[in-house]
Amino acid sequence: MDILSLEIPDVKLITVNVIVDSRGFFSETYKKSILERAEIRVEFVQDNHSLSVDKGVVRGLHFQSPPHAQDKLVRVLRGSIQDVAVDIRKGSPTYAKHVTVMLSADNWRQLWIPKGFAHGFCTLEPNTEVLYKVTDYYAPKHDCGLAWDDPDLGIDWTVAANEAILSAKDMNHPKLDELPEYFIYGQ
Numbered sequence: 497m498d499i500l501s502l503e504i505p506d507v508k509l510i511t512v513n514v515i516v517d518s519r520g521f522f523s524e525t526y527k528k529s530i531l532e533r534a535e536i537r538v539e540f541v542q543d544n545h546s547l548s549v550d551k552g553v554v555r556g557l558h559f560q561s562p563p564h565a566q567d568k569l570v571r572v573l574r575g576s577i578q579d580v581a582v583d584i585r586k587g588s589p590t591y592a593k594h595v596t597v598m599l600s601a602d603n604w605r606q607l608w609i610p611k612g613f614a615h616g617f618c619t620l621e622p623n624t625e626v627l628y629k630v631t632d633y634y635a636p637k638h639d640c641g642l643a644w645d646d647p648d649l650g651i652d653w654t655v656a657a658n659e660a661i662l663s664a665k666d667m668n669h670p671k672l673d674e675l676p677e678y679f680i681y682g683q
Contacts, residue, residue: 497527499534499608502597504590507581508534508608509597510569523604525571526629536608538567540629545573548619548626552655554662556616557582557642557669561678564635565611568628575624576600577617578654582642584672585612588681592672594651612679614642618655640678641669648672 498511514523531537546555557580560566570579582594598620599605609615617626642649645657649672653660 497524497530499530499536502595504581504583504593504595506583506610507595507613508536510606510608512604512606514604525606526569531608538631540569540631542630542633543627544630544634545625545627548575548624549622550661551619551622552659552661553619553624554616554644554653554655554660554666556580556666557614557644558616559584559614559640559642559678560632560635560638561640562611562638564632564638565679566630566632567611568609568615568630569606570599570609570615570617570626570628571604571606572599572601573625573627574601575619575621576602577619577624577626579607579617580615580651581607581609582614582649582651582672583612584614584642584675585679585681586677588612591681592649594649596651612681616644618653618660620654640675641666642675643669643671646671
């Protein structure tokens with residue numbers, strides 16, 4: 497398992513080892529001791545699994561506010577996604593900046609997204625399944641979002657705005673400059 501810090505160092509790209517033979521494959525997709533060596537010391541309490549039937553489905557940008565903020569470990573079981581994490585920690589040197597990676601069932605990469613980041617993805621193939629581990633339970637009153645198409649974020653999505661498929665909820669999230677200060681850097 498390799499762990500690489502991205503342009504925003506708190507977000508990590510994790511590549512797992514895969515053993516392939518005539519029977520299929522085997523991989524350790526999560527290993528607590530290796531994550532701890534990379535200063536990722538968390539307890540996962542819930543797994544979330546989504547299926548997006550169409551290419552161009554955008555889910556996000558989502559986060560949970562304190563005291564139910566969640567760290568996430570995201571991977572793709574089938575298909576592929578453009579995965580995006582946006583730093584929404586006021587006072588952070590990377591505030592309002594984002595990282596984008598392509599995760600797929602074929603490349604076996606995972607994205608570590610700590611608390612204080614909004615997360616979203618766009619499906620690159622039909623019938624894409626995403627699994628992510630989280631460190632706090634779903635808390636509907638703390639379920640928040642950020643406008644996926646906020647021009648101030650400058651995210652280069654792989655889908656045109658008029659072709660993106662979004663839920664009604666995701667179409668109505670506020671822009672970054674309208675968000676309350678849910679997260680303060682260093683706290």
